[in-house]
Amino acid sequence: MTAESKIFVLDTNVILHDSSCIYNFQEHDIVIPITVLEELDNFKKGQQIINFHARQFVRSLDSLSSDKLFNGGMRIGPDSGRIAIRLEQRMHPDLKDTFPGQDKPDHRILNIAYCMAKADTEKSYVLVSKDVNLRMKAKSVGLMAEDYTTDHVRDLEKMYGGCREIEDVPAQGLDDMYRGDGIVAKANLMADDTPLVNNEYIILKNGKKSALAVYKKNTDTVERIHKSSAYGIIPRNAEQSFALNALLDPMTPLVSLTGKAGTGKTLLALAAALEVRKHYHQILLTRPIVPLSNKDIGYLPGDINSKISPYMQPLYDNLGVIKGQFSENSDMYSRLKRMLEDEKLMIEPLAYIRGRSLVKKYMIVDEAQNLTPLEVKTIVTRAGEGTKIVFTGDIEQIDHPYLDRNSNGLSSLVYKMQGQKLYAHVDLKKGERSELADLASDLL
Structure with a gap:
């Protein structure tokens, strides 16, 4: 071990977040407290992503199975450090009075890390946890602690927004956007070194004249966007027009929409899905x-439908907005009713859909900021032929206890997929729900 090497002690939530985490610490050594294995045992059964992580990690550990795991550890790989399992230790006197709940798993994990650090002061021990409270407890007793940041998005303030405004576009180029097919070479509209990525949306301006367009990298051209509506929903601003274009485009099977509450993310996605319903077997x-109290829904009264209904209600609310445009005797209203009855349009918790084959489906994943990067990857990799997947969410409004603006799956998706020909993203900034909703979103 080099002088700069560290020994990382992993908390359970790190493994439940990323079952392959032990391969991301380079040459540094890793310690798994026995308490972590006990906690993982409680998560092995179930269909949630954390259950998958628990099972996968135990299998990975089993593949390294050796008595050495409990006796000094063993090397993970040729360029990696060592991994060891550490058994329980008597609560250190320094912690006994400070943290009286000695049977609490967090305190037992903290105690193992603290005892190791005290016994070997020449090495740097770091407790890695996604629980900010545990990290603060560790730091309060002089133990180094860090978040697991391998999948964090860096420079979030510069995150790709999916659209931009370009001023002083040549008048001739702008006029050409309104002639013929509305496709103009990028060089005729802006400087060659203007940094655009594939499927990036643009507001082209020259004085009072403007055009909405999208950049296509393979032809190095800019295509004008024709304003359209979807199942009675009409975009109210340029960003919503961009979003609807991406949602309706059959050549863009992966779309993400971000923005604060009231910007129309979910409503536009649902309206677009209904507009192109004939091309898909199911919506x-x-x-x-993610309950706000971070408790499992099992403690709620009633059957399973009663338990999940409050969490699905916002989706029904958006459907209600669309239905509310039409009279109950209209064909559009009747069609929506039949789609629900025939299960052509289904509203369900994500856990119910995981594991299904996604072929010729239009799938909208709302509140995607509450997903981990691996959960998002798991969903997208299940997309079969003819499927379109839309992720919507607000990265400023995260309910998951171990995710933040940098570590959630929606931010990761935007960061990693930007510029891909099969992907488009729009960050909606202007709220359209009401003036009061906008004021509350900005100030409260």
Whole structure:
């Protein structure tokens, strides 16, 4: 071990977040407290992503199975450090009075890390946890602690927004946008070194004249966007027009929409799905269930439908907005009713959909900021032929206890997929719900 090497002690939530985490510490050594294995045992059963992580990690550990795991550890790989399992130790006197709940798993994990650091002061021990409270407890007793940041998005303030405004576009180029097919070479509209990425949306301006367009990298051209509506929903601003274009485009099977509450993310996605329903076998509208109290929904009264109904209600609210445009005797209203009855349009928790084959489906994943990067990857990699997946969410409004603006799956998706020909993203900034909603979103 080099002088700069560290020994990382992993908390359970790190493994439940990323079951392959032990391969991301380079040459540094890793310690797994026995308490962590006990906690993982409680998560092995179930269909949630954390259950998958628990099972996968135990399998990975089993593949390294050796008595050495409990006796000094063993090397993970040729360029990696060592991994060891550490058994329980008597609560250190320094912690006994400070943290009286000695049977609490967090305190037992903290105690193992603290005892190791005290016994070997020449090495640097770091407790890695996604629980900010545990990290603060560790730091309060002089133990180094860090978040698991391998999948964090860096420079979030510079995150790709999906659209931009370009001023002083040549008048001739702008006029050409309104002639013929509305496709103009990029060089005729802006400087060659203007940094655009594939499927990036643009507001082209010359004085009072303007045009909405999208950049296509393979032809190095800019295509004008024709304002359209979807199942009675009409975009109210340029960003919504961009979003609807991406949602309706059959050549863009992966779309993400971000923005604060009231910007129309979910409503536009649902309206677009209904507009192009003939091209898909089914429309799936889903969201992860993350109770605000961070308790499992099992403690709620009633059957399973009663338990999940409050979490799905916002999706039904958006459907209600669309239905509310039409009279109950209209064909559009009747069609929506039949789609629900025939399960052509389904609204379900994400856990119910995981594992299904996604072929020829239009899938909308709402509140995607409450998903981990691996959960997002798991959903997208299940997309079969003819499927379109839309992720919507607000990275400033995260309910998941171990995710933040940098570590959630929606931010990761935007960061990693920007510029891909099969992907488009729009960050909606202007709220359209009401003036009061905008004021509250900005100030409260």
